[in-house]
Amino acid sequence: MSDRTSAAVPGAGPRRFLRAALARIPLPLRGLRPRLLTSFVLVAMASSLGTGALAFREARTGVLQQSQDSVINRFRASVDAVAPAIPLAPDQSDLQFAVDQVRYANRSSDWRIMAAYGGHRAYAPNPGFVELSPEMLRSVRDRRVAVFQRMNVDGRPRLVVGMPVTYTSDEGLETMLSGLVMYLEVPQTTEEGYVEAMVRGIERATLVALCLAVVLALLAASGVLRPVRALRRATRRMAAGHLDVRLDVSGSDELADLSQSFNETAAELERTVRELRRLEAQGRRFVADVSHELRTPLAAMSAVTDVLDLEGEGETGEALRLISEGTNRLSGLVNDLMEISRFDAGAAELNRDEIDLAESVRRTVASRWRQEQVETRLPGPGELRARVDPRRLDVVTANLIGNALRHGEPPVRLTMGVRVDGAGTTWAVIEVTDNGPGIAEEDMPHIFERFYKASTSRARSESSGLGLAITAENVRLHGGRIRAANLPSGGAVFTVELPLHRDDTDTAADTGAGGGSTR
Amino acid sequence: MPRVLIVEDDLDVRRAVQLGLRHQGHEVFAVETGEEGLEQLRPFRPDVVVLDLMLPGMSGLDVCRRIRDRDQVPIIMVTARGDDVDVVVGLETGADDYVVKPVQARVLDARIRAVLRRQDASLPDGTRPRAETYGELVVDRAGLVVTHRGEPVTLAPSELRLLLTLSASPGQVFSRQQLLEAVWEHSYHGDIRLVDACVKRLRNKLGEGRNPRYVQTVRGFGYRFGTS
Numbered sequence: 001m002s003d004r005t006s007a008a009v010p011g012a013g014p015r016r017f018l019r020a021a022l023a024r025i026p027l028p029l030r031g032l033r034p035r036l037l038t039s040f041v042l043v044a045m046a047s048s049l050g051t052g053a054l055a056f057r058e059a060r061t062g063v064l065q066q067s068q069d070s071v072i073n074r075f076r077a078s079v080d081a082v083a084p085a086i087p088l089a090p091d092q093s094d095l096q097f098a099v100d101q102v103r104y105a106n107r108s109s110d111w112r113i114m115a116a117y118g119g120h121r122a123y124a125p126n127p128g129f130v131e132l133s134p135e136m137l138r139s140v141r142d143r144r145v146a147v148f149q150r151m152n153v154d155g156r157p158r159l160v161v162g163m164p165v166t167y168t169s170d171e172g173l174e175t176m177l178s179g180l181v182m183y184l185e186v187p188q189t190t191e192e193g194y195v196e197a198m199v200r201g202i203e204r205a206t207l208v209a210l211c212l213a214v215v216l217a218l219l220a221a222s223g224v225l226r227p228v229r230a231l232r233r234a235t236r237r238m239a240a241g242h243l244d245v246r247l248d249v250s251g252s253d254e255l256a257d258l259s260q261s262f263n264e265t266a267a268e269l270e271r272t273v274r275e276l277r278r279l280e281a282q283g284r285r286f287v288a289d290v291s292h293e294l295r296t297p298l299a300a301m302s303a304v305t306d307v308l309d310l311e312g313e314g315e316t317g318e319a320l321r322l323i324s325e326g327t328n329r330l331s332g333l334v335n336d337l338m339e340i341s342r343f344d345a346g347a348a349e350l351n352r353d354e355i356d357l358a359e360s361v362r363r364t365v366a367s368r369w370r371q372e373q374v375e376t377r378l379p380g381p382g383e384l385r386a387r388v389d390p391r392r393l394d395v396v397t398a399n400l401i402g403n404a405l406r407h408g409e410p411p412v413r414l415t416m417g418v419r420v421d422g423a424g425t426t427w428a429v430i431e432v433t434d435n436g437p438g439i440a441e442e443d444m445p446h447i448f449e450r451f452y453k454a455s456t457s458r459a460r461s462e463s464s465g466l467g468l469a470i471t472a473e474n475v476r477l478h479g480g481r482i483r484a485a486n487l488p489s490g491g492a493v494f495t496v497e498l499p500l501h502r503d504d505t506d507t508a509a510d511t512g513a514g515g516g517s518t519r
Numbered sequence: 520m521p522r523v524l525i526v527e528d529d530l531d532v533r534r535a536v537q538l539g540l541r542h543q544g545h546e547v548f549a550v551e552t553g554e555e556g557l558e559q560l561r562p563f564r565p566d567v568v569v570l571d572l573m574l575p576g577m578s579g580l581d582v583c584r585r586i587r588d589r590d591q592v593p594i595i596m597v598t599a600r601g602d603d604v605d606v607v608v609g610l611e612t613g614a615d616d617y618v619v620k621p622v623q624a625r626v627l628d629a630r631i632r633a634v635l636r637r638q639d640a641s642l643p644d645g646t647r648p649r650a651e652t653y654g655e656l657v658v659d660r661a662g663l664v665v666t667h668r669g670e671p672v673t674l675a676p677s678e679l680r681l682l683l684t685l686s687a688s689p690g691q692v693f694s695r696q697q698l699l700e701a702v703w704e705h706s707y708h709g710d711i712r713l714v715d716a717c718v719k720r721l722r723n724k725l726g727e728g729r730n731p732r733y734v735q736t737v738r739g740f741g742y743r744f745g746t747s
Contacts, residue, residue, distance in 0.1 A: 295599060295620050300535035302621035307542045331621050338599075349603050353695050353711050354739040363707040385739075390696065394708035 044213030052202035095122035408434025539624025610716035
């Protein structure tokens with residue numbers, strides 16, 4: 001067990017290293033195309049070079065063999081022709097005669113001939129011969145067969161043939177060595193030319209095979225890569241949310257199969273998403289429809305609550321007060337639901353107007369609460385102007401303060417200021433803090449969700465449960481941000497940031513002309 | 520005792536609004552359809568029309584248009600929240616104000632009283648001259664008559680009150696919020712589309728082109744009455 005573990009670890013090391021090294025190669029180099037190209041080229045080179053080498057060896061041997069055989073035969077015939085005319089113990093002139101005869105018989109060939117007998121040497125066409133190897137000398141002295149040897153003289157290949165001259169003994173039973181040896185030296189340039197031409201031919205064939213291999217590799221690569229690329233494009237499009245993307249399936253190979261699977265997956269995904277959207281839209285429409293239907297009877301009830309005698313004594317008066325209160329809360333709820341439905345339907349309109357933000361907040365507070373209920377710290381008049389929807393800003397401010405008063409403890413404090421972020425955008429920042437117990441950690445992620453009520457405050461909540469959700473939607477509609485947090489000293493803090501739209505040239509010009517700059 | 524004509528198709532709502540407004544001291548006549556409402560305009564001679572936009576048959580917008588063709592009686596539209604386009608079209612058609620369903624009788628009563636006050640807004644104000652002339656425009660504050668190039672201009676109550684408010688201080692810039700408070704008696708955070716739609720109607724009636732002479736826009740701030 002331990003052995004196997006210890007064996008696996010060093011095995012994984014190099015593989016991981018290899019993979020890491022491969023990953024460092026840029027994609028164009030480790031992609032399919034270069035890999036296919038390399039394989040094709042390697043295969044083409046190996047096969048053409050291998051075939052060429054084998055063919056070359058056989059052909060070269062054949063060519064040389066044939067040429068040397070014919071040379072030896074001709075040489076033997078010439079020697080045989082001249083041998084009878086040579087006495088058994090020839091002198092220098094006999095030798096000269098012999099070489100001249102042989103040379104003359106083969107005058108068209110570039111032969112160099114030497115005859116040796118004892119200490120005599122005769123040459124044709126002129127004196128001089130290659131140095132003979134000791135093996136050849138020994139062979140022609142002792143044996144009755146012709147020997148040949150390939151030699152290189154000054155880089156030029158030569159065939160050297162040694163032929164002992166024999167005679168038949170008087171008994172006619174065996175041949176005897178006469179002691180006379182004829183030597184032949186032939187340049188082999190023609191044969192070498194053949195071999196060189198063959199090498200060139202093989203080289204050329206290899207080159208053609210390489211080119212073919214590259215073309216084939218590129219064709220094969222594009223054949224494989226086209227569907228792969230199409231698949232990659234389709235996947236990216238799908239990731240971007242275009243679920244209707246499909247691939248053209250052509251052929252019946254694995255890639256076609258893959259494309260087919262992709263199409264099926266995409267179709268299924270699209271169907272599921274469409275179904276989910278349909279259900280969601282249905283749910284939202286249901287809420288909108290219900291709110292709409294509730295509104296008619298509610299309109300009748302709201303119109304008459306003022307007629308009820310709310311000052312009445314006893315149980316009837318109490319009942320009427322409850323009805324009136326319930327009607328008002330129901331109206332608020334239905335209005336909030338309608339508002340949410342409009343956000344969901346994308347029908348919420350932003351009616352911007354350039355206003356003094358501090359003045360707006362001051363009015364919001366003044367119209368709903370007593371001065372001592374909310375502490376405000378606001379910029380001076382005209383210091384902070386912005387293009388916002390005044391009605392929606394009122395909703396945002398009122399909901400945050402209302403929320404703080406309901407769930408927190410006094411003092412509830414509202415501050416407003418300006419912040420410039422790293423990107424150079426200027427934000428109006430509104431902060432509402434209370435002195436209550438703060439927001440429980442488990443409630444924090446859900447605080448802006450619809451109908452989410454922190455469990456601790458459920459009992460005393462009078463809100464519809466949509467206030468913070470609507471607040472968040474209004475802030476988002478302005479391109480702003482909202483977040484909730486707890487203060488270190490206890491209590492919750494809600495922060496709203498609204499962009500000041502300084503990029504709007506019209507607005508900037510107006511602000512400048514009016515002298516109401518926010519700086 | 521203001522006379523209020525209610526056009527509302529739902530029986531319960533119609534009776535409830537009638538009850539609620541009577542309780543607030545109005546003389547109320549309620550009809551079910553737009554056609555009936557137009558018929559009752561002459562005999563009943565309402566001081567104000569409360570018009571539901573969602574009506575079977577002739578739509579509330581059509582009714583509004585037809586009333587404006589012959590009468591400058593104040594019109595308060597009743598809309599359902601979510602009918603944003605209808606609100607804008609209704610305001611441009613000539614409605615003076617709007618409320619959102621469900622509405623308390625108390626709130627509707629306040630709007631009715633406000634829109635009626637608009638009509639007698641600038642009644643005798645002895646210190647002012649009877650008629651003021653601004654170029655080709657003559658505003659008779661006492662008689663509440665406006666003439667442009669010698670022709671009388673018929674203005675809906677909100678248009679008249681807007682013109683009187685702006686022209687009372689020529690050159691002074693009014694923010695939309697100020698105008699909402701002064702002309703419509705809405706809160707600071709009311710619907711600024713009321714102002715914009717009314718300005719548009721007023722400019723049309725005064726024959727103003729691309730460069731308005733009387734009701735001028737001060738971008739980023741609001742409107743002012745041109746002195747030139």
